[in-house]
Amino acid sequence: MSARDWFLLIVLSTVWGGSFFFFEVALQTLPPFTVVLGRVSLAAAALLLIARARGASLPFSGTIARRYLLLGAISNAMPFSFIVWGQTQIPSGLASIINAMTPIWAVLVGLLIGSDERLTPARATGVLLGFAGVAVLMGPDLLRELDPYSLGQLSVVGATICYGFAVHYGRRFGDTPPLVNAAYMLTAATVWLTPVTLIVDQPWTLSPGLQGWAALAGLSLLCTAFAYLLYFRILASAGATNMSLVTFIVPVSAISLGAMFLGERLEPTAFLGMGVLFLGLAVIDGRLWRRLRQGGARRP
16 A cells, blocks of 8 residues: 555544544434434435536436445445444444444355355454454443443444445445445435434424534535545555455544543443454454564564
8 A cells, every 4th residue: 555545544534433423413413313314315415416527427227226225225324323323322432443343244244145255264263353352342231231321332233234234235336436336325325214214303393503514514525425435546546455444443533533522431341342353353354464474484
């Protein structure tokens, strides 16, 4: 990766880490479904305008609609809703740590659906370490009783499971320009969330105020529309493997923002669990292990 790639990766991780912060701020004046709908609908509108301005082709058919409705459900509508509801019960930093489980579920879903990825000893070790890290993070109380705090954590785990399926299903859209994929995916998520939000939250009765609108603008335009444009740019120049490094950095920015602006403080077990989880992610990634082996091979 070039210095520019690293810079963009750090910017993206900060932006995505900021989504947990903006969720927390928005939830102070808005209910969960309204927050998620605001995020996906405003971002979809922005990306569709950008696609039109760039002259991108926006084909439409019943088959295309069905495919993107499924992608929008498992990539945005469901996981965003799980995370936002989870953050009504747990701190934003903790949610960001649990969200880092996504690559672990991607490995397990790949085995379930019979993808070309094999469960090597390193990956199996990484998966076990990942679950051990989350177990340490959640603590023994989860085994004794399911209180709102525990359910909030499990809700975010549900989001990572959705992402695990979305990673594999999203590979079917490789022939479509990334900007069009993102715009259609978010539009489909908007279709799913609109009736639910109208029925459950009745948003016309809400008064979010300047703070709520600012948080929605940050979520949709910065943490979603801009983030997707940045994401695809890094993906094109650095590749998917290097792109996965963002998983390690997002919790750092989310925890920092939560501590600085929201006064959040996490228990020591959260940081211990994060360390074990990150070790599992590093083993799954494989690069650190390969470099250690190469370094050992060079020694006389």
